[in-house]
Amino acid sequence: MGIYVKAPLVLKLFGEHAVVYGYRAIACAVDRYVHCRIESHSNDEILVDTNFGTFTLREIPKPESAGRLRYVVSVLKIVQEVYGVHPRRIRIVLRSDAQPSCGLGTSAGVVSSLMYGLLQYYNISVTVHELAELAYRAELMAQGRASRMDTYTSTLGGVTLINDPPNSVRKLDIYNIDAKFTVLLVRRRRTTRELVNEVYELKRKYPDIVENIFRAIDSIVGKALSYIISNRFDCIGELMYMNHFLLMILGVTNPLLDQTILKARQIGIPGAKVSGAGDGGAVLFLSEQLPEDFKRWLQESWRNDLITLETVTIDNHGIRREDRATD
Ligand code: MEV
Secondary structure, X not given: OOEEEEEEEEEEEEOOOHHHHOXXXXXXXXXXXXXXXEEEOOOOOEEEEEOOEEEEEOOOOOHHHOHHHHHHHHHHHHHHHHHOOOOOOEEEEEEEOOOOOOOOOHHHHHHHHHXXXXXXXXXXXXXXXXXXXXXXXXXXXXXXXXXXXXHHHHHHOOEEEEOOOOOOEEEOOOOOOOOEEEEEEEOOOOOHHHHHHHHHHHHHHOHHHHHHHHHHHHHHHHHHHHHHOOOOHHHOHHHHHHHHHHHHHOOOOOXXXXXXXXXXXXXXXXXXXXXXXXXXXXXXEOOXXXXXXXXXXXXXXXXXXXXXXXXXXXXXXXXXXOOOOOO
């Protein structure tokens, strides 16, 4: 029994990093999820059961000293601050379909699903936009710097446009979305937090150059938007390649990642780019299937760093409560 909620994971189609500085971006929710169950239990503590272990919280620590529970603790803090609820005597079970830090916005999935789960558990009703804003605040608290992209997209579902107008996120109204992607997940060397901070430092050092790269990324988003709103995902491939190499200039890719994208272009995959903070994580190919010899090349080149290679489709529903248990 208890409350069961699931929140979709997020692919960044265009505009990551620049979005943190107010430029536009496009993302989509996909059919991979973070599952969250909340149930009561008899002890006074909060039990947190995650993919990476089980923890007991006797009190809610500061997010910066909560280690891997930083995102969970930020949600608990926000619920406390905003609604005066003091969560205790609960067991939180969180399970992700994808590994943490794989570039699919797992932290956003965790904060969104846990926020919604707790609000449901305490019978607090909110609109979907209020929920997304609360989840964003929790991610920001845990991460220091973040855009609204991942938390809002996980909450709203579908394809979203971020920062148009500034600080907003809206779900695009696309009829019968016709898009399938292959996603390569590979291990990351640097975390989102580190990569976002490195771009911040680069911008401090070369403000004009980095602003110009952000402006170029924003132009790519504008062009991609004109295709995406008319469901012409088949036309966005060249723009994906351009966006990838601008991310390379920002220093958030790595040589094997760039080689993978160049190889994809060379063998005629219509579009490819890294998706998310970079340095590994998710690599997005605009193709439902990849040629067998390219798959072999990916396996041989990435070896132990390769996590999965899967086809994903867009989840148009966003976060939802369901009447069943996890595990
Ligand atoms: C991370 O998924 C995407 C970044 O743009 C950071 C953010 O938007 O918060 C790198």
